[in-house]
Amino acid sequence: MALDKIGIAKRIAQELQDGWYVNLGIGIPTLVANYVPEEMTVEFQSENGVLGMGPFPFEGEEDADLINAGKQTITVNPGASFFDSATSFAMIRGQHVQLTVLGAMEVSQYGDIANWKIPGKMVKGMGGAMDLVASAENIIVAMMHSNKAGESKILPACTLPLTGVGCVKKVVTELAVLEIKNGAFHLIERAPGVTVEEIIAKTAGKLIVPEFVPEMVL
Amino acid sequence: MALDKIGIAKRIAQELQDGWYVNLGIGIPTLVANYVPEEMTVEFQSENGVLGMGPFPFEGEEDADLINAGKQTITVNPGASFFDSATSFAMIRGQHVQLTVLGAMEVSQYGDIANWKIPGKMVKGMGGAMDLVASAENIIVAMMHSNKAGESKILPACTLPLTGVGCVKKVVTELAVLEIKNGAFHLIERAPGVTVEEIIAKTAGKLIVPEFVPEMVL
């Protein structure tokens, strides 16, 4: 069965390592924070200027001055720090953040990503995404395999304006975990109960399928 | 009579304006702080990371963590701030400092300045001087008209390695106030009792002398 958003978040959480600083994008990526393995310390950075993000505040304790990059009210953990936007992106551009998780509209087999603009239709802006994807050594994209019309978003080449080129290393969708290298998607894992055939059918980009494709363990 | 160091500092202090942020170099420039007109508020910046420098500390109250760019123990006034070296030079390079006063070994009639190196003999380094002279809109050099051998340091062209080109606007020496423009020194004022002839004799660079040269009023 295809994963739900929580399933995708849980699978991405398995990529975390102790001591890492991690930047989570808006949407599914934000959920990853809920599934950090207990024995691990991971610090979450938000590009609007905070390290050490904690859970949402209790009702009535929201502070308009304390938000994440999704403009949501948050709290911070002991050992947190606040800083200005230039310092925040110094952390990102300077590769001090070990993992970036973000959403995408399209990903190509070369690791290109598009997630900020649909010409003539929607322009929200790139926010920090272009800095994040151009800088991070380790980028995981959390996304749905297909759009609402059923068309694959895992493509030979992006059709939308790019956010970054050759930067995405891994994609986690409701169906599969894909690694991107040498100009192809490599099928690493499939969601529980999802067949390799379904993944092949829904992947438009070049897909390398090994003989054995393990099921995710969540 | 030629000015002493205090006289030079007093004359430079007349250039100050209310509300200015000022960077004073090591040596004579440091003395300028003692002669700020009473009705004026001037903030002193030191490039090692402090705004709002006050007088030297009382004996026994020196703090090793609180020094100026000359490595002297200092105090700060109410409203002071400390910051890192990058921010300090952001202030300087970004022209937020209204006046820079520094010493020189040589100054040329084109506003070039040399004050950091005597090849094969002395190399102390430029410290912040190159940033200061390249950035400041308003640079006054405090120096002696001649070196110990009696040779003029007010030159057609510098002979020593340069600190900056075409940047000095005004020179105050023990003999005179000189303005630099259009490739020449312009004699603006002479020290009390000093003759125009003496200044002409001791100035190697092109000197423009107006019909009437007022005496400094200190």
Add this chain to the structure above:
Amino acid sequence: MNKVVDHISDALNGIEDGMTIMLGGFGLCGIPENSIKELVKMGTKNLTCISNNAGVDDYGLGLLLQRKQIKKMISSYVGENEEFERQMLSGELEVDLIPQGSLAERCRAGGAGIPAFFTPAGYGTEVAEGKEVRVFNGKPHILESALTADFAIVKAWKGDTEGNLVFKATAMNFNPMMAMAGKITIAEVEELVPAGSLDPNFIHTPGIFVQRIFKGAVFEKRIEQRTVRKRA
């Protein structure tokens, strides 16, 4: 020399039609809300606004958009504002979208006297069009230029009479760099204190970057996404 301004109209004096203004804030967090309302009152037109976001339809910079006071926006993300999207797609509004880190760094560069710098952000995208590309350490970078403004308007938590500013939590965001990059920088603060009240070790924006300071009359501090959890 007195930086303290009693009336907001004096604080914003000199802002004229066609000028470029930087405004601090991320979303609605840390925006100079009193000054924005005053700009509405002033009716200043044809402004170029440099601000990470464009407010929401009825608050923050959205108020200026509604009244068509803005000719051009320089921002990184404008997704919360429908009127913005409408004006942009219809061509009424010029828009320069910039990666957020480049926006922050370009403001800092403007304030720090650095006319241009190389960054990897935006290489291979629309953002890089017409910009110089150079490879460093095997990685392509693009040359970005400094941003400055006729006026920068920032919002701080506390400020003293010397113009020293302190920000609270994530309301800091773009405010410190924009304070550096304004030819004239105006700070509206929640608390205005005498010089010497703030610890000189913990000043976020040294007073040298601030020309005018005033205590804001009202801080609504609207929350954009109120997310909470239930008590156990």
Add this chain to the structure above:
Amino acid sequence: MNKVVDHISDALNGIEDGMTIMLGGFGLCGIPENSIKELVKMGTKNLTCISNNAGVDDYGLGLLLQRKQIKKMISSYVGENEEFERQMLSGELEVDLIPQGSLAERCRAGGAGIPAFFTPAGYGTEVAEGKEVRVFNGKPHILESALTADFAIVKAWKGDTEGNLVFKATAMNFNPMMAMAGKITIAEVEELVPAGSLDPNFIHTPGIFVQRIFKGAVFEKRIEQRTVRKRA
């Protein structure tokens, strides 16, 4: 994940002959004095040291110069150290003198992922030799590149177990930028406190830039120029 190191020898573990090391401090103010003494003990050789100054003959980096542990110095001002001047003029020591603001900015750039930037400092001087010149706003600038180091060693007033650092007065100086630019950054602190003890609004160096932290055993904090005034 534990950043706290109990023994200084563990803190400096991995520093090897021929490496590039950044060391914070301005003159003798804010230098990592415990770590410098440990480097003397370790006897590490052929070091390239990036530090604004070179200490005095018998303290700070002067101790490493005495023992010829330094192959190359990258500094802005070295006027307080006779042994330095002797080694440089005799050619024993390679020296790269850099304008102070460029040094600070190059370290920040190294930590911030900015490979190069333009600055007016040094144009028309020896410093500009071999560097690209470009005119912005009618003024010539030179292109300066980022500096990074195998290890950065900084000294802070207080630090917490997450690596967050707070500096005191002008002992801050180059420490924050160097903390950003080290592949591995080591912080020696006067006071080591539990996470949560420092106000998150007033952290000078966020812990993300610090990999190892330890409490220094002894802080001599020598004063270079003791200037005082008499009580009235």
